[in-house]
Amino acid sequence: MMKSQVELLCVLIIMSGGFAQSLKPRRSVSFSGVNLKLFKKPDFDGLSSLLVREDIGLLFIGARGKVMTLRLDDITEKTSEINWMVTSREKALCKVKGRSIEECDNYITMMHTQDDGKILVCGTKAFDPTCTHLMFQEGKVTMEDSFQNGRGKIPFKPDEKFASLMNGNSLYTAGSINFLGTVTFFQRHGKPSLRTEQIWSWLNEPTIISIKFAEISKHSNNNEDDSVFLFLTEIENRNQRNKLRLSTVARVCKSDLGGLRILQRKWTSFLKARLDCPFGHEGSESVVQDVFFLQDENNVTDSIFYATFTLSSKPSSTCSQSAVCAYKLSDIQQVYRGNVMSATDSGSWCINDEMRKENVRTSHDIPDRTLMFVKNHFLIEQAVKPISGRPLLVRSMVQFSRIVVDKVTSLDGQQHNIMFISNNSGWLQKAVWSGDDGGRIIEELQLFQDPQPIRFLQLSSRSGQLYSATRTAVAQLSVRDCSRYTSCADCLTARDPYCGWDRLRGLCAAVAGASNLSMIQNLTDGDVGICPNSHWSTKSIDIHLTVDVAQFLPCSPDTNLPISWSFSGNILEPGPRHILLSQGLVLTPSFTDEGLYTCETVEVVKGREHRMAVILYNIKVSEDIHLVGKEFSKQDWGY
Structure with a gap:
């Protein structure tokens, strides 16, 4: 089948799902036309974690057998390199267990900053997960010479999907905990340590996506506890034979201590609900790929989860489709207050003022009968619906992967949420959504010359820099680069919230920190009538x-x-x-x-x-x- 025929088929499929068309980027910029900085070395591969430290101006890169630091303002400058290799004995023992030479290296798959400034770093260490700490003192990065068992914190296998989150000094992880990768827990490490019950219906053949923390108590009317959310895909409990994979969001409460007798050292607040992102043809599976949490500083319940979805988890799918759906935190909370599956009792379970009036001040005070019910009734009947009831944008012939979102203030004082969405071919989509005219892709940029999946996206909103990484390279991009708009008309009709026309300099430039006296911008309809008169004309x-x-x-x-x-x-x-x-x-x-x-x-x-x-x-x-x-x-x- 010819490419044009395939594209037509994909458009028809999307139309059959109720959507007029797949969005097309306004501009596509190939690798040679993108102004970016690239870090790529001959001996550098196996990149497996990324950490932005704005406080010390460094980008930490975890790779195969090493941790490197690059300058945040210019990643082409490496500032340190710490080797963390496996011994020949450790590698030999790993190979005896049936693993390949590549798998038996030490891949640094997790890095988190603690309250004391130290970085918790964990590596697969030849299928023997191990953790230690990195320290930054007097401009130098060093590694502690003491090590701890990392089993349960990261998977044994280097390329296995898992998620982790550090809140204060509390570490939350979700992933497999055994050598074969067959047992998965969602857990909190430390005192008290808690995890999911080892029942298949709690986590049914899961693929872990992301963990997010919401400080709900900050703006709660009834002093409700903070929540930790886990996004995953799993096999539908009621459809074991067809192996239908659903997207799910689970939630636990930060102050959960586990049960006193029932659910000891287990979550008593575990609830989950299906995540709905309707697009594509009827009966298709929308599978979540990544989630970004954009917090609202004024009211946390107005915060939004942005998530990428694909219709097929198979990269080889001829007619791939992807979408972005957004979910308001308050809507998710409302779903959790609904009925659980096969029962009329409502969910929630997080400690609040209403429960405290009943003398339930911690999870240890919850009656055994209630905990037994919780153990077997955790799935909410109602699914979480996206904002506006549909995706923010849909694209065909593309496999979305990672997403980050930046909040931008335009010249008129309005705020706009800019989405940066990577795909499996090394490209980045820059998109915006508004209730007036829906979603639109301002431009797509080729960040890596060779087609390859973008595995990591990290945004430094303070400096306006976006960091993306594949297994072998890291790219740095200024999200405020407006140089591609070469005329006032192009600058304004693009309706890029980052950019406006500088009347004094006669060029399109970033509006951040600029004055309305020197800059013009029109995000409403892109009216070029406000452009200065120009004598330039096409010859x-x-x-x-x-x-x-x-x-x-x-x-x-x-x-x-x-x-x-x-x-x-x-x-x-x-x-x-x-x-x-x-x-x-x-x-x-x-x-x-x-x-x-x-x-x-x-x-x-x-x-x-x-x-x-x-x-x-x-x-x-x-x-x-x-x-x-x-x-x-x-x-x-x-x-």
């Missing part, structure tokens, strides 16, 4: 053609916008002498076809049509096959 190219001899006139805008042709000021319609193509015009002229041909991009924003000239041809027609006038170079033809 026409004189072309001499011969009657009835077909000639291709190329038009290649630097955006993905559709093009339109006009002839002597009138829209050019297709005909025997005018064949309109996506990249140009085939003209078979007569003497009446002499005149000015203009190729323009056409962009419609909230009913307002914006046209920008790309190239102009001044066509002269004669019977003589020999050209009159100058000879033309590739530059003359718009190449």
Whole structure:
């Protein structure tokens, strides 16, 4: 099947699911056109963790057998390297257990900053998980010479999916705890340590995605406890035969101490609900891939979880589709207050003022009968629905992976949430969503020259830098780079919340910290009428053609916008002498076809049509096959 046929098929599938079309980026920028910094070394591979430390200006990279630090403002400068290798004996013992040479190295898969500034770092250590600490003192990074057992904190296998979160000095993890990777727990380490019950229905063949913490008590009306959320996919309990994989969000309470007799050292507050992201054809599975938690500083319950989904977990799927869905924390809380499956009792279980009135001050005070019910009734009937009831954006022929979100203040004081979404081919989508005109992809950027999955995305909002990584390279990108918008019209119609037109300097620049007196921006409809008057105009190219001899006139805008042709000021319609193509015009002229041909991009924003000239041809027609006038170079033809 041809590529165009596959794309058409994907569009039809999306339309059958109730969505008009798959969003297309306004602009696509290949690797050579992206202004970024790249860290890549011949002996560097197996990158398995990433940690941003804004307080000391360093990016920590965990890889195979080493931890490196790079400068946050310029990752091409390495500031330290600490080797943490396995011994030949450890590697030999690992190989005896049936593991490959590559698996038997030490992959640094987890790094977290503690309250004392130390970094907890754990490595697979030849299938013998081990942890220690990194310290930063007097500008130097050192590693402690004492080590602890890391089993249960990280999986044995280097490439196995797991999640971890450090809150204060409390470590939460979700992943397999045994050599074969067959037993998975969601647990809190320390005192008291808690974990999920080892019942298949609590975690049914899970694929772990992410752990997030919400400080709910900060804005709770009834002093409800803080919550820890686990996002995962698992086999539906009621559909074991068909192995239907569902996306799920589970929740436990921070102050949970476990039960006194029932559920000892187990979560008493464990609840989970299905995560709904409706797109694609009926009966398809939307599988969550990554989650980013954007906290609202004024009211934590208004915080939003942004999640990427794909319709198939198989990268080889011919017609892959991806989406981004967003969920409000308050909506998730409301779902957890609903009925649990196969019972009319409501969920929640986190300690609040209502429970304290009943003398239930900790989980140790919960009656055994209630805990026995909790143990067997933890799945909420109602699914969590996304904001607006549908995805923020949908794309076909793309496999979304990671997502981070930045909150940006525009010149008018309004706030906008900018999504950065990576895919499995080394590209990054920059997108925004608003209730007025839905989701739109401002641009997509190729961050890595070789097609490969982007495994990590970390954002430093303070400096406006985005850090992405594959297994073999790290890229640094300024999210406030506005240099790709080369004119005022392009700058404004792109409606990029980061960017505005600087009237004094005559260029598109970041609006952060800028004054309304010198900058203009229009995110509502991209009206270019507020642009300063410009005497610049596109110069026409004189072309001499011969009657009835077909000639291709190329038009290649630097955006993905559709093009339109006009002839002597009138829209050019297709005909025997005018064949309109996506990249140009085939003209078979007569003497009446002499005149000015203009190729323009056409962009419609909230009913307002914006046209920008790309190239102009001044066509002269004669019977003589020999050209009159100058000879033309590739530059003359718009190449």
